[in-house]
Amino acid sequence: MKPWLTYIRVIVIAVLAVIIVRTLFVTSCFIPSSGMENTLYRGEGVLVGKWSYGWRVPLQSVFGYKRLLPDDVKRGDIVVFNNPMPADTSTAVDGRELYISRCIGVPGDTLMLNSQLIAEGSDVFSPDTKALYSYPAEAEESVCDVLNSLGIKGNQLAGYTQEGNYIRSFSYYEHYLVTQRLNGKVELLPLYPEKSRKSYPFVVPGKGVPVKIYPWNAALISNMITLHEKRKSYLQGDTVYVDGKPQKEYTFSQDFYWMASNDPVNISDSRLFGFVPENHIIGKALRIWYPARKGRFMQKIQ
Template identity: 25%
Template sequence: MNWLLYIICFYWLPFVGMYKLFEKAGEPGWAALVPFYNAFVVVKIVGAPKWWVAAMLIPVVHFFIIAGMLIEFNKSFGQYKFIDNAAAIILPYIYYPYLMTKNPEYVHQAWAVQNDLRKRFKAAAKSDSKSEMRRLEKENPFPKKSKVREWSESIIFAVFAAHFIRMFLIEAYTIPTPSMEGSLLVGDFLFVSKVHYGSRMPMTPLAFPLIHNMLPFSGGESYSKAVKWGYSRAPRIQNVERYDPVVFNYPEDDTAVGGLEADGSLFPYELQYHNQLKAVPPKDRKALRQKLLVRFADRMVYRPVDKRTHYIKRCVGIPGDKIEVKNGVLYVNDKEAEDIKGVQYEYQLIGQKVNTLEVPTLEENYRVTFYKDPRNPNNVVRSIAYMHPDVAAQMVKDLPGVDQIERRLKPKGYTPGTFPYNGEKYPWNIDHYGPITIPKKGTTINLSMDNIELYTRLIAAYEGNDLKIENGKIYINGEATTTYTPKLDYYWMMGDNRNNSADSRSWGFVPEDHIVGKPLFVWLSLKNGSLKNGGVRWDRLFMGASGR
């Protein structure tokens, strides 16, 4: 149904208001009402090459082809103004009925005439025939554009092109936190393909171009919810595979606290509504929820899926997989997970000279990350670092005064903030987690009061059902039930810095409609995230982003 709506909006509606203009160009008016055939007729009217019609069927490319068609169609009817072209591209189903009321005459096949003039100008320039060039300039039926208009159109086209390339093809991202070290480092700039997993169609199409979810100066939303579309994707090149790094929208960012402080400074969007709720026992959440809603009533932001914060983690579990962490070791389907060379764990450095270690040198040479106090990032704890087991063994050999490096594990038992946030039923933490099975589209889940907390957000928030629990019974959309069949596939994401990452162990499953794209390679890497304070990591330029 979503694809049908998409075809109607972008392949049919731009042409339906042209039926009288078709007749003026000597074509049957009914042709404007026939999907795809109307595009073939427009190409004929403007004199463009036939391959335009085929190119129009390619997702994303079709935006540019249709825009070109409409501009050339305008010229064919003597409409050359910038405002006419902008209106034809932005609101064709309003502009063309309006144009028909002006009763314009069909002038010529604009694209064919321009193309012929171009060839003749080129031939005259090659033969250095100034008289021929002057004659062609006099015969040119198209008005000469001012420098202001040329620059304006160039800038607008560049923004238009960049916006759609970013939305559907490829986008640049920056790694801001150490949760994926040592595969991806703070200060890495990545290109991420939107095509590999299928370009996701926009769910909130009315938005400022090239801005994700928040305006840079006011702190308000950069999009409008006036028009909302359901989830759909273009055909994919590949499925999300186990151990792929993946960019996705943070699932719990549907409800966040944000905005501007009284002094005009930006209130931290990282203060998530759900993060506060899951940090308290289940019995206290209802009271805290009411308190938060009252306290932040004017700052609550309810974001649609495609406008939620971008995260990057490694997909360690695909739909149907069983996930478990035992003594800090990840198991997938009861087998120890693939060893990712970039994965880091938390270690304790033991020895007489540990406190004299030069942290920046070690971080650079060994690709380790030392623990920093989150309240004071300048306070580095030299005795705690994140590294791969092979690196730990090598450092013991290399560093005099470091006698031993031991893996640090949380003792068994519940840690607040661990999904599904109930320490009595699920006494889990990041080093002792599960087992848990990832939901799969079309595979029925048996529900009970013992496991409903695992699937509450899946049923209600991610798939939009009305979920109620009354008198020990589960009601979905008003009907008592003991089963649920997911409509989407789900994934399990974990950071490569396993003991320093907020990931699926904190917020659970990631729905397929939240998947954004596949990281391709690092195109720039800055030490300390700054060119001025750190410089370029030249050895990481154009390095693949898989970390495997």
């Protein structure tokens, strides 16, 4: 065989090998912004494992969404995914721009957010964030009964106000549960109203699990049904209509995730585009192959 034919064969085999590896196993992307600093810096190239959560079959517009050997996204993973809310929603999912963020909410989790999904200061509420509340001393027995019925243990009195009211510390989610159970019989007042933030529980949807629709999540759920379920949905008042029928709850056909940037000022994450559906997930960011700083070559991303 002539030498030039050998060279051509080697080149063709090398190109095919690269294509196969990039298509089936590993791809790469560059960090476009400072949103993930100090974990990842702008301009760094990262390797993304396409099998991290099962291999997503390409050409979704042709074959539909399929994933071989699927696995769950873990809380804390840094994930690469397609833009869930592009300017042109007719663009195929796997043809949209790439985003990278840390997953902080998996199906079944409850996140405390304001009704616009953006908390004061652009930070995301955690269900465990604590605040102090006061209530009349004569309501102590009722409050204790509710705490016991909800299985909230170890919540001790934090003190007393000058007026003699009792003070307890509740997380945002505990406050929501206790208030619902008290049903207006006792009012839990924030001890420092100027620091209190109106937040609501948002359940991260899971496949096949009904999600209740409330006034604070109605707009988000209606948008998700339109964008990701491809069904006709609209909001009238606080009521979500799907295919012309009012809904009190909705069951989604796939899992969703809440993604957050490291930088609270950079909101190119779920605060901007809501929950990320599983069919938009590409894979887990594994290692840095093009470092922006010394000593970071092939550093594990975590």
